[in-house]
Amino acid sequence: MKLQTFPGYTFTDGGVCAAQGFKANGVCCGLKHDALAEDSVSEQNLAANNALPEEDDQPKKNDLAMILADCPCNTAAVYTSNKVKGAPILVTKEHLKNGKAQAVIVNSVNANTCNADGVEKATRMCELAAEGLGLDAEDIVVASTGVIGQILPIEPIQAAIPALVEGLSYEGNEEAVHAIMTTDTCEKQIAVKFRIGKKTVTLGGMLKGSGMIHPNMATTLTFLTTDCAISSEMLQQALSDVVRVTLNRVSVDGDQSTNDMVCLMANGLAGNSEIKTESADYAAFRGALYAIMLNLARMCAADGEGATKLIECVVSEAPSEQVAETIAKSVIESSLFKAAMYGADANWGRIACAMGYSDCEYDVNKVNVDLASEKGRISVAKNGCGVPFSEELAKKILLEDEVQVLISLGDGESAAAAWGCDLTYDYVKINGDYRS
Amino acid sequence: MKLQTFPGYTFTDGGVCAAQGFKANGVCCGLKHDALAEDSVSEQNLAANNALPEEDDQPKKNDLAMILADCPCNTAAVYTSNKVKGAPILVTKEHLKNGKAQAVIVNSVNANTCNADGVEKATRMCELAAEGLGLDAEDIVVASTGVIGQILPIEPIQAAIPALVEGLSYEGNEEAVHAIMTTDTCEKQIAVKFRIGKKTVTLGGMLKGSGMIHPNMATTLTFLTTDCAISSEMLQQALSDVVRVTLNRVSVDGDQSTNDMVCLMANGLAGNSEIKTESADYAAFRGALYAIMLNLARMCAADGEGATKLIECVVSEAPSEQVAETIAKSVIESSLFKAAMYGADANWGRIACAMGYSDCEYDVNKVNVDLASEKGRISVAKNGCGVPFSEELAKKILLEDEVQVLISLGDGESAAAAWGCDLTYDYVKINGDYRS
Numbered sequence: 001m002k003l004q005t006f007p008g009y010t011f012t013d014g015g016v017c018a019a020q021g022f023k024a025n026g027v028c029c030g031l032k033h034d035a036l037a038e039d040s041v042s043e044q045n046l047a048a049n050n051a052l053p054e055e056d057d058q059p060k061k062n063d064l065a066m067i068l069a070d071c072p073c074n075t076a077a078v079y080t081s082n083k084v085k086g087a088p089i090l091v092t093k094e095h096l097k098n099g100k101a102q103a104v105i106v107n108s109v110n111a112n113t114c115n116a117d118g119v120e121k122a123t124r125m126c127e128l129a130a131e132g133l134g135l136d137a138e139d140i141v142v143a144s145t146g147v148i149g150q151i152l153p154i155e156p157i158q159a160a161i162p163a164l165v166e167g168l169s170y171e172g173n174e175e176a177v178h179a180i181m182t183t184d185t186c187e188k189q190i191a192v193k194f195r196i197g198k199k200t201v202t203l204g205g206m207l208k209g210s211g212m213i214h215p216n217m218a219t220t221l222t223f224l225t226t227d228c229a230i231s232s233e234m235l236q237q238a239l240s241d242v243v244r245v246t247l248n249r250v251s252v253d254g255d256q257s258t259n260d261m262v263c264l265m266a267n268g269l270a271g272n273s274e275i276k277t278e279s280a281d282y283a284a285f286r287g288a289l290y291a292i293m294l295n296l297a298r299m300c301a302a303d304g305e306g307a308t309k310l311i312e313c314v315v316s317e318a319p320s321e322q323v324a325e326t327i328a329k330s331v332i333e334s335s336l337f338k339a340a341m342y343g344a345d346a347n348w349g350r351i352a353c354a355m356g357y358s359d360c361e362y363d364v365n366k367v368n369v370d371l372a373s374e375k376g377r378i379s380v381a382k383n384g385c386g387v388p389f390s391e392e393l394a395k396k397i398l399l400e401d402e403v404q405v406l407i408s409l410g411d412g413e414s415a416a417a418a419w420g421c422d423l424t425y426d427y428v429k430i431n432g433d434y435r436s
Numbered sequence: 437m438k439l440q441t442f443p444g445y446t447f448t449d450g451g452v453c454a455a456q457g458f459k460a461n462g463v464c465c466g467l468k469h470d471a472l473a474e475d476s477v478s479e480q481n482l483a484a485n486n487a488l489p490e491e492d493d494q495p496k497k498n499d500l501a502m503i504l505a506d507c508p509c510n511t512a513a514v515y516t517s518n519k520v521k522g523a524p525i526l527v528t529k530e531h532l533k534n535g536k537a538q539a540v541i542v543n544s545v546n547a548n549t550c551n552a553d554g555v556e557k558a559t560r561m562c563e564l565a566a567e568g569l570g571l572d573a574e575d576i577v578v579a580s581t582g583v584i585g586q587i588l589p590i591e592p593i594q595a596a597i598p599a600l601v602e603g604l605s606y607e608g609n610e611e612a613v614h615a616i617m618t619t620d621t622c623e624k625q626i627a628v629k630f631r632i633g634k635k636t637v638t639l640g641g642m643l644k645g646s647g648m649i650h651p652n653m654a655t656t657l658t659f660l661t662t663d664c665a666i667s668s669e670m671l672q673q674a675l676s677d678v679v680r681v682t683l684n685r686v687s688v689d690g691d692q693s694t695n696d697m698v699c700l701m702a703n704g705l706a707g708n709s710e711i712k713t714e715s716a717d718y719a720a721f722r723g724a725l726y727a728i729m730l731n732l733a734r735m736c737a738a739d740g741e742g743a744t745k746l747i748e749c750v751v752s753e754a755p756s757e758q759v760a761e762t763i764a765k766s767v768i769e770s771s772l773f774k775a776a777m778y779g780a781d782a783n784w785g786r787i788a789c790a791m792g793y794s795d796c797e798y799d800v801n802k803v804n805v806d807l808a809s810e811k812g813r814i815s816v817a818k819n820g821c822g823v824p825f826s827e828e829l830a831k832k833i834l835l836e837d838e839v840q841v842l843i844s845l846g847d848g849e850s851a852a853a854a855w856g857c858d859l860t861y862d863y864v865k866i867n868g869d870y871r872s
Binding site: 081082083084085111113114115116147148149150256257258335336339340341342343345347348349350352353355356357361362364380381384385386422423424425427428429430431432 | 517518519520521547549550551552583584585586692693694771772775776777778779781783784785786788789791792793797798800816817820821822858859860861863864865866867868
């Protein structure tokens with residue numbers, strides 16, 4: 001996927017370790033699926049450890065990650081709006097009430113959601129991390145992603161803490177990003193450098209996309225780190241504002257996770273004068289956050305479960321940004337549209353249909369629709385009606401890895417984009433066949 | 437699919453011809469796909485008729501249907517709420533302003549939607565039908581289903597009218613139902629007899645389900661006929677009321693068609709005293725309509741594109757019917773849940789997740805979830821948390837053709853059901869691979 005670039009912002013390596021003063025690590029602690037009760041898992045683990053060699057025949061994937069800042073950070077977060085919330089969400093919310101944190105612990109495989117002892121286990125994860133790091137448990141952010149409704153065994157996590165802490169390093173972002181990956185087919189991390197006054201500031205992060213080893217939902221976890229000096233309030237404002245126009249406009253399958261979390265830590269080590277208002281410095285920081293989040297959002301959509309292509313829907317000439325966003329999301333979320341994109345079928349009636357059932361008002365007789373990619377751009381509808389087009393060129397355009405649907409409403413000056421992917425056999429396979 | 441039965445209502449054959457005084461017919465007039473302009477279609481047709489024998493090598497499928505009542509009927513209808521409306525919807529709405537109609541003409545293959553000349557063509561279909569039948573064009577209901585944005589060629593329809601009219605018969609429901617079928621894998625028609633006072637009244641109908649030869653959307657057309665004597669107002673009230681709790685609670689893929697229409701004609705020939713108020717007679721009629729529409733809704737869901745099973749989600753102990761309906765629909769519409777059902781995977785976290793992001797309030801800690809089918813019933817979650825269950829029995833239950841998800845909110849006495857199907861490879865194939 002091509003990165004979207006912005007003047008004044010330079011991409012750099014390092015992900016969550018790109019900014020000064022952030023270490024990370026990831027290990028395989030051996031969390032497992034299909035636990036009906038904690039006891040049975042523990043027994044299985046013991047049996048496996050004692051007798052069964054198969055474990056070692058399979059490549060081990062990291063399932064537990066940690067991020068540690070050199071000093072306490074102003075920290076902001078946004079959470080899923082699903083009423084069913086993972087226990088880690090509840091615990092992290094509590095810990096971030098003061099807008100401060102210094103470390104993150106996160107596991108994949110098990111979501112620790114819909115479990116009677118969920119909060120207890122999430123709290124215990126924080127305590128274990130805090131003990132290992134010599135911090136207070138209240139300064140730990142905890143997150144989990146994986147199967148809902150299976151008891152989280154704490155023993156494997158407890159046993160792995162020493163190695164996890166021991167291995168923390170300023171180049172540990174690779175180990176960490178692999179620990180949060182599940183059915184992701186590629187790692188998703190990015191960082192950017194920019195100037196605030198005479199200081200160079202760095203912002204980086206990692207995201208896990210839509211998929212789980214035991215598939216469950218379009219679960220997204222995002223961890224961002226920066227050495228920018230910025231108040232907790234402005235950090236939260238920037239994060240909420242940018243998530244609204246990036247990750248909140250991504251849909252892989254319309255299902256919203258119980259465990260979604262985006263967390264942004266700022267340690268202030270860049271030495272810029274602390275951002276406390278909506279100043280030019282704030283605008284520079286927000287721009288960096290947008291550059292990071294936009295690209296992470298696009299990576300997330302492009303690597304949606306089973307996806308073969310990234311689809312961007314841009315709605316322009318809209319009476320309001322809200323209308324543009326609603327229509328763009330409605331198109332991106334349509335199963336019929338997504339299946340047509342998989343087949344590279346320029347069946348634009350599906351676009352018109354999905355626009356029409358979106359919950360907003362527009363004049364159907366002023367709508368123009370174009371399809372575009374690196375192979376070219378064609379008009380398929382004007383003023384609400386179909387126009388003749390070359391099926392051959394349309395096919396060529398739609399067979400590309402990145403496809404744009406460009407909709408003009410002819411009724412204003414607002415615009416918005418949304419990102420998604422096609423609906424494929426593999427989506428059904430990943431999400432239906434796992435236990436078959 | 438097993439029919440849901442109701443005391444006092446006896447199922448009978450005949451579909452839209454079951455009630456006294458309704459004839460029907462269906463023919464193949466030769467509508468085609470991939471018309472970029474009307475001229476090219478006409479030329480193709482001419483070429484095919486003049487020179488190409490392939491046409492006759494393929495089984496011809498009816499694509500044009502007619503229903504005729506012996507006398508003018510009080511007629512009610514409900515239409516898609518999609519802002520992009522097929523031209524036939526606009527014309528039929530106009531014709532039914534007086535609550536009266538005597539005949540229906542309907543084609544498949546082409547939706548006559550998003551075309552500059554759509555209203556002109558839909559009007560012309562009514563005129564042609566009226567000329568053939570000796571009626572006024574205003575007494576004709578017109579409907580179309582098929583590809584959006586391709587010009588509807590009127591010549592094949594015009595040429596077929598004499599044969600269509602000539603072949604009208606009181607046993608013509610089979611020909612008619614086949615003309616509205618598209619990717620439907622089975623015909624969907626049903627009729628019921630019941631008593632109003634000393635009179636036997638009959639109500640019947642046919643529905644085309646979610647799928648099109650050139651796939652486009654979950655297009656549903658339903659035509660209902662009855663010999664009941666009932667005022668246009670009470671007919672409309674009954675229809676709107678029953679559609680709300682039946683067809684409006686079906687989702688195959690969440691996409692709402694531009695051409696959906698349910699039309700109900702009452703010719704009064706049963707001789708009952710005309711229903712003009714919410715009397716016991718009205719309740720008997722509404723009961724019949726519910727029996728018909730509930731079964732058509734279930735048939736529609738069970739034969740969703742690519743579906744291997746019917747899924748019914750029943751939400752009970754809800755604080756209101758609205759909450760129950762919202763949650764039931766959210767579960768039925770979840771792609772992840774639907775894919776899990778295809779895989780017969782009792783991954784109930786997907787149910788909890790889809791409930792949680794539905795737009796209504798409930799106490800997540802009071803939720804119980806059971807899965808059921810003819811093979812048995814198991815509890816998978818209680819008080820919002822998972823409970824141990826037999827994966828083997830769960831698999832057996834979910835491998836059945838009809839599966840129930842039974843959710844109790846533990847917070848009231850209201851209930852609602854919704855119907856859907858699983859998400860399969862074939863859904864993607866039908867909707868993505870057509871032109872590939």
